[in-house]
Amino acid sequence: MRAIVVRKFGATPEVADMPMPEPGPGSVRVQLEAAGVNPFDQRMATGYLDGKLPHDFPMILGVDGAGTIASLGRGVSRFTVGDRVVGKFLTPPAGHGSFAEYAVLPEGATLVSIPNGVPTVTAAALPTAGVTAQDLVDATRIEPGQTVLIVGATGGVGSFLVQLANIAGAHVIATARGPAADQMTRLGAAETVDYTVGPVRDQVAATHPGGIDILFDLVSPPEALTELTTLVRDGGTVYSTIGSASEHALRARDITGGNMESKGRALELSRLIQRVADGDVVVPIDATVPLADGPAVIGAHGARGKTVLAI
């Protein structure tokens, strides 16, 4: 079967022919139709999980994937052949990911059925970015009318987070440059801030002199996050998805939050995909790219919503 692999940490991703994976007891084999691309794929290719998980090489990349159950290992009870499913294809040993025609996953992993009416390609865009956005909103308990600044709003996580914060009743300020501002407004942002015309902190301080309640930051390194945190009122909330928050410094100002590590669990994925099926959340797919062109989009910058590989 065709797959996108790296032959060692740091190697350039390439399309390769790999053996068909066999489902062991309690596992299912999924014929993948689509796979969502995340910044994490590039990190894994360069060894982010080296020392934390065993890896097999050539390592098949990709975490998010959706398709159809093609065969069952012994004892599988939750799924049957033909079910449409979406999940996170990252279990030890790493290296058997979703950028492939087939992949195997234990039935108890993050793997859920796709409701009728949700296209498989749409489902594939959800697991990592969508569930992270939902975890952030769940952890924060936004009150209606609170002001939420989202920095890095135009990418995968941000495109879901703008919607979910808006649904929770927040007044959402989203960073966006150029034409991406319109998309943020359509997704539910009340205001946009172009980070290329001046510091976000200064622009938001000018329009919100009393401060903001919540900062979700998806891109800023520690120093920039510290500066943006001065916008947040004492007692507010700050989350970073890239480990930039100093939880000690936040607590000193009675600010809750810190560094978010999304658990990416099946329960949350089910909830989110149901909201998509109900029409409450849309899945902004910027580009659908054939598997053969996948190596060029892994680690690419300037995302607008999600990029999905069509397999």
Ligand SMILES: NC(=O)c1ccc[n+]([C@@H]2O[C@H](COP(=O)([O-])OP(=O)(O)OC[C@H]3O[C@@H](n4cnc5c(N)ncnc54)[C@H](OP(=O)(O)O)[C@@H]3O)[C@@H](O)[C@H]2O)c1
């Ligand atoms: N901790 C966790 O559990 C977890 C889970 C998911 C993701 N993450 C991490 O969270 C980060 C965001 O993920 P993602 O999937 O949303 O990434 P993404 O799709 O690449 O989106 C990042 C967005 O930020 C924009 N951006 C870049 N620099 C910016 C700046 N200085 N100010 C404002 N916006 C800026 C980019 O667009 P332009 O450059 O065109 O402006 C892009 O739209 C990644 O580092 C990812 O690895 C962590």
